[in-house]
Structures are given as structure tokens and as C-alpha cells.
Amino acid sequence: MDDILQGVYDDVINGNRAGVEAGVRKAVEAKLPAAIVLTEALIGAMAEVGARFERQEFYVPEMLVAARAMQAGLAVLRPQLVEDGVKAVGKVVLGTVKGDLHDIGKSLVGMMLEGAGFEIVDLGTDVPPAKFAEAARASGARIIGMSALLTTTMRNMHSTIEALEDLGVRGQVKVMIGGAPVTDAFAKEIGADGYAPDASRAVALAKSLL
Secondary structure, three states, rough: OOOOHHHHHHHHHOHHHHHHHHHHHHHHHHHHHHHHHHHHHHHHHHHHHHHHHHHHOOHHHHHHHHHHHHHHHHHHHHHHHHHOOOOOOOOOEEEEEEOOOOHHHHHHHHHHHHOOEEEEEEOOOEEEEHHHHHHHHHHOOOOEEEOOOOOOOOOOHHHHHHHHHOOOHHHEEEEEEEOOOOOOOHHHOOOOOOEOHHHHEEOOOOHHHH
8 A cells, every 4th residue: 555545544543633634635635546545545444443343442432533533534535536526335314313312323323434435414313204204305315324322212213214105215215223222123123124233334234235
């Protein structure tokens, strides 16, 4: 790997935000192709972060700082990606369901997906079923990701799937769900396409759903 790219890769893993920003700027100035910077340095590093999380060498705090460093680099690189016509892997609408204000898990999933090359439409928290459905239709997203941290709100995941059906977009999108009380059995029960227990596996699930 090119020395500049290796530096960005290492700085993402170490959560060195300033280093990532400076390294990506240097890569752009050196006229390195934006797609190479994205895939080898940013996406490559986040894949390694996910692997370390699964090996229990990294935990949520390390994942968060790495993901934030990656996002800072992506912000620098984005104009070059647009100029070079580099397309996202796919578009994902994310949100925490109605009645639930928990944000960290959903945001981490969003950052990890972004680090894997997806474009994210983050609706935030307390998202009504109709808003998910409308966002799916308006954005042309291929995946909807829903999070819930309360047993009392996880039922709203089923309501959201019904809203997708009512709007006629259920056939166009895959639905993935997650959150502390959510299980694979619950995903099957409500007709979701998949369940991920953590942010790292949410990336693998999203890739498999596409």
C-alpha cells in the first residue's frame, strides 16, 4: 500500500481524526484516485476495525472513535468522489423507531455502513412508521435499518413494515433490524429480512441483503 494510504489506514484504526483529515488531503493533492483512497484506506481500515471488534480486541468506544475519524476523512474526500463519479455501494435509510430516543447504536451502525461504502439517510430517533416509508420512497434506498432499545417500542418495527406495504414500497427495500431487546426470532416474526446483533455484523448483513 502507498505510504500516504497506509498512514490514513493506521490513523483511522487509531481514531486519529486530525491525522486522517491531513492524510486524505495529502492523498488528494498527490492526485491519488479517490476510489483507491476510499476502498484501500477508509473502507479497508473500517473492515479491520470491525474484525477487531468481532475478535473482542476492540469495543464500542474504539469503534466510535475510529468511525468518527473515518467520517472526517470521508468529508474531505467526498468532493473528489463526486468529481470522479464514484458511486456508493447502496443507499440505506436508518432510524430509531417511534417512541424510542436511543441514538448511539443506530449512529454507530450508520458510521460503520458509511465506512463500508454505503450512502446513509439518517432519520434520527423517534421516527414514525410513515416517515420511514416516505423516506424509502423518496430516496430510492434499497435497505431500511431500524433500531429499538426498549421492548415497548420494538413493536413499532412491525408497524413500519406495514407502512412500507401500505405505501407499496415493501418489495423495493430490504428491512434489517437491531437493538438490545431485538432477536433473530423477532425479525422473522414481523417479516424483516434480517437481524444484526451489533454494528459490525450489520455491515455484513447489509452487504448480504444487496
